[in-house]
């Protein structure tokens with residue numbers, strides 16, 4: 001990508017998009033175009049066409065999507081399939097129509113089959129049944145990858161897909177109803193620590209700063225309210241058994257990989273998609289105890305095994321990306337520290 005090229009980052013306020021924009025700006029890319037979903041709702045085909053016709057971006061990084069954890073995925077099923085299909089279809093079609101040189105579509109590790117062999121290779125896409133709790137999202141994201149592929153085949157475009165593992169970092173979603181496991185753990189440990197310390201004003205400040213979800217009445221007294229979230233003065237109750245293994249990539253590493261892929265990955269040479277991860281996973285229980293140490297929570301941890309765990313293990317095979325010359329740099333400990341520091345800086 002030329003430093004003065006017009007680059008449209010869709011979803012620039014999100015976890016991924018905000019990091020990609022920071023990285024592009026730090027690297028000296030001068031013409032980064034962004035629009036909030038209010039300014040441009042990517043579900044509206046005509047609006048998307050008008051935008052592409054007017055702005056004529058040369059490169060597109062598609063990081064706009066409806067994203068969430070197990071609970072949000074299994075609650076807002078229609079929105080997860082519709083929004084994600086229509087956003088991808090509108091952006092890919094306009095990118096083709098208005099001559100975008102390269103488009104990077106963001107897929108996800110959770111769209112591979114539930115029982116894919118581990119570590120998961122790119123070839124495992126569509127080789128088995130999906131995890132039921134996120135099937136609507138997965139079907140839409142798979143459709144996006146196939147859209148890119150078949151536009152490349154029929155129209156000779158260069159639309160590529162990266163398959164990031166679970167991401168985390170500054171600007172993540174900390175709403176406990178819709179968040180992924182890692183930010184949800186960070187916030188719960190933080191609230192649990194405040195409860196033990198009887199810092200009720202700080203708890204209130206936290207609850208008012210970021211939506212907590214579950215339609216909770218914020219006027220309840222803090223201890224009563226936190227109990228509804230499984231947080232008491234004695235213990236913190238976590239969703240699921242804590243036994244599944246997950247891989248986590250710090251979002252600034254993903255942003256670095258996105259720019260790398262825009263430079264080095266062409267559909268014709270590499271194919272449909274490339275996994276982006278660290279190549280290492282950790283048990284959710286171990287992740288919880290790492291966060292416990294970083295937050296300095298001194299109470300007990302309990303696991304509610306009646307809540308769904310999702311896929312037992314999910315580790316990406318990152319050899320394709322490694323062979324291109326990219327590797328992640330941020331350790332889980334360092335990334336968690338940065339994430340917690342960012343969380344605290346907003347309170």
Ligand SMILES: NC(=O)c1ccc[n+]([C@@H]2O[C@H](COP(=O)([O-])OP(=O)(O)OC[C@H]3O[C@@H](n4cnc5c(N)ncnc54)[C@H](OP(=O)(O)O)[C@@H]3O)[C@@H](O)[C@H]2O)c1
Pocket residue numbers: 010011012013014015016017035036037038040041042043062063064065066067083087106107108109163164165166167168171172173180
């Ligand atoms: N988070 C992860 O762990 C993870 C892992 C693997 C892959 N991914 C993929 O990475 C991409 C970005 O995820 P993320 O975690 O950064 O999501 P996010 O933090 O929820 O941000 C999503 C962004 O999409 C935008 N958006 C949503 N609906 C839109 C619409 N109708 N029109 C225009 N913009 C819309 C939002 O814009 P506004 O803020 O302006 O409303 C928001 O900034 C997704 O494709 C996701 O599947 C994420």
